[in-house]
Amino acid sequence: MHFLQNMFKKGMGSMNYKFYNARILTMERQDIIEGELWVQGDRIVYVGDGKGVDAVYDKLSLDSIVWDREIDCEGNLLMPGFKNAHTHSGMTLLRSYADDLPLHDWLTKQVFPIEAKMDGEMIYHLTKLAILEYLTSGITAIFDMYLTPETIAKACVDMGMRCVQVSGLSGQEDFEDSLKKMEEQYLKFNNDDSLLSFCIGFHAEYTACKELLESVAKMSHKYHAPVFTHLSETKLEVEGCKERYGMSPVKLLDSLGVFDYGGGGYHCVHVDDEDMEIFCRRNLSVVTNPGSNTKLASGIAPISDFLKKGINVAIGTDGPASNNCLDMFREMFLVTGLAKLREEDASAVDAWEVLKMATVNGSKAMGLPDTDVLAEGKLADLIMIDLHQPNMQPINNIPKNLVYSGSKQNVKMTMIQGKILYENGKFADSYDVEQIYRKANEIIGSLR
Numbered sequence: 001m002h003f004l005q006n007m008f009k010k011g012m013g014s015m016n017y018k019f020y021n022a023r024i025l026t027m028e029r030q031d032i033i034e035g036e037l038w039v040q041g042d043r044i045v046y047v048g049d050g051k052g053v054d055a056v057y058d059k060l061s062l063d064s065i066v067w068d069r070e071i072d073c074e075g076n077l078l079m080p081g082f083k084n085a086h087t088h089s090g091m092t093l094l095r096s097y098a099d100d101l102p103l104h105d106w107l108t109k110q111v112f113p114i115e116a117k118m119d120g121e122m123i124y125h126l127t128k129l130a131i132l133e134y135l136t137s138g139i140t141a142i143f144d145m146y147l148t149p150e151t152i153a154k155a156c157v158d159m160g161m162r163c164v165q166v167s168g169l170s171g172q173e174d175f176e177d178s179l180k181k182m183e184e185q186y187l188k189f190n191n192d193d194s195l196l197s198f199c200i201g202f203h204a205e206y207t208a209c210k211e212l213l214e215s216v217a218k219m220s221h222k223y224h225a226p227v228f229t230h231l232s233e234t235k236l237e238v239e240g241c242k243e244r245y246g247m248s249p250v251k252l253l254d255s256l257g258v259f260d261y262g263g264g265g266y267h268c269v270h271v272d273d274e275d276m277e278i279f280c281r282r283n284l285s286v287v288t289n290p291g292s293n294t295k296l297a298s299g300i301a302p303i304s305d306f307l308k309k310g311i312n313v314a315i316g317t318d319g320p321a322s323n324n325c326l327d328m329f330r331e332m333f334l335v336t337g338l339a340k341l342r343e344e345d346a347s348a349v350d351a352w353e354v355l356k357m358a359t360v361n362g363s364k365a366m367g368l369p370d371t372d373v374l375a376e377g378k379l380a381d382l383i384m385i386d387l388h389q390p391n392m393q394p395i396n397n398i399p400k401n402l403v404y405s406g407s408k409q410n411v412k413m414t415m416i417q418g419k420i421l422y423e424n425g426k427f428a429d430s431y432d433v434e435q436i437y438r439k440a441n442e443i444i445g446s447l448r
Contacts (some may be wrong), residue, residue, distance in 0.1 A: 017038070018039075019384075023073070081359075086317070088319030094319075097110070142164070144156075165185070165189060268287075304339055333403060380417060391407060
C-alpha cells in the first residue's frame with residue numbers, strides 16, 4: 001500500500017499511463033490476463049482485470065487518478081520487453097561489410113583492422129543507430145560489449161535504452177592499465193544512471209594470456225561479482241585451449257576461479273557434459289546466439305541439454321556484423337528450430353521456454369530482476385504486440401504465435417523506464433533519426 005501511495009504522490013515530471021482493453025502476458029505464467037496495466041513514473045503499479053477499481057483507489061487512498069494518457073490497447077498484447085543478452089552495438093558500422101567469411105578470417109582480416117580506426121565519437125553515433133533497431137524489435141535492455149564504454153553509456157542514456165555493459169578486455173601483455181580502467185568503469189557505471197550497469201568481463205580465452213585471466217578472477221573475488229565472456233564458440237577455440245592448457249575453456253576459467261561468483265558465457269556451442277556441470281555448480285548463464293552462429297557456421301548450441309540440466313539460457317543477437325540484424329523474433333525462431341534439427345525431435349525446446357529465454361532468463365543473466373515480468377513494483381519496461389495482423393491470427397496460442405510466426409512488424413509500442421520510445425512505427429520526437437542515419441554513412445565512408 002505505501003509503495004503505491006508514494007508512487008502516485010511523487011513529484012513533478014512523472015507520467016501516469018493507463019493501458020486498458022489489453023491482453024497481458026505477464027511471463028509469471030502462461031495464461032493471458034484481459035484487463036488493464038497502470039504505469040506511474042518508471043514503475044508498474046497495477047496489473048489486473050480492471051474490475052473493482054474502487055477497491056484499488058481505496059488501497060491507494062485516492063478518489064481518482066489523473067492520467068497523462070489512457071491508451072486503448074484494442075485487444076493487443078502487453079508483455080515484458082525482450083532482453084538482448086549479447087550484442088556489440090557499435091558494429092552497425094560493419095553491417096553487410098564483412099560477410100561470407102569463416103570466423104577467424106572475419107575477425108582478423110575484416111573486423112579488427114577497421115575497428116582499429118574507430119574512436120569513441122564514432123561508436124556513440126553507431127550505437128544510437130543500433131538502439132533504433134532494438135526498439136523496433138521490442139528490445140528494452142541490451143548486454144553490450146564493445147570498445148568505448150563511456151560513449152556507449154552516453155548513447156544509451158541519451159536514447160533512453162537500458163544497457164548492461166561488460167568489459168571486452170583482451171591482451172597478451174601490458175594489460176595492467178586496461179584492468180585499472182575496467183575497475184574504474186565497474187565502479188562508475190554501477191552508480192552513474194538508473195539505465196546503466198556494468199559487469200566484469202573479457203573478450204575470450206584465446207585473446208587473453210593466463211595472467212590476465214587470473215587478474216580478472218582476482219577482481220571478481222574483490223567485488224564478489226560475476227564474470228562474462230565469449231566462450232566455446234567454435235571448435236577451433238576449444239581445440240586451441242586444450243593445446244595450450246590441456247582442458248576446455250570452461251574448465252580452464254573455472255580452475256582459475258573466474259566463475260566463483262557466477263556469470264556466464266556467450267555462444268557456448270562446443271561444450272561437453274563436464275562443462276555443463278560447471279555451469280550448474282557455478283549457477284552460470286548461457287547466452288545463445290543462433291543467428292550469428294548460423295551465419296558464421298560455428299555450430300548449433302545444445303540448448304535441450306542446457307534446459308534439462310536447469311541451466312539459465314538467455315538469447316542474444318550478437319553484433320550487427322555477424323548476424324546482420326538485431327531482431328529477437330528471428331533469434332527466437334532459430335533457437336527452437338535449430339534445437340529441433342539438432343535433436344531430430346520436433347518437440348524439443350518449446351515456444352514457452354524460448355519466450356522465457358528472451359525475457360525472464362535474459363533479465364536473470366543481465367542482473368536486472370526488476371525487468372523480468374509485468375507485476376506491481378516492477379520497472380515499466382514493456383512492449384505492445386499488434387495482434388491485428390495476419391501472422392497473429394487466429395489467436396489459438398499467443399506464446400506460440402510470437403515464437404513461430406511473430407515478426408518485428410508486430411511491435412506496436414516499446415516502453416523503457418516508463419517512457420514510450422517507439423509507437424506505431426514512429427520513434428520518440430527527441431530522436432533525429434535521419435541525422436543518425438547520415439552519421440553512420442559518413443563514418444563508414446571515412447574509414448574505407
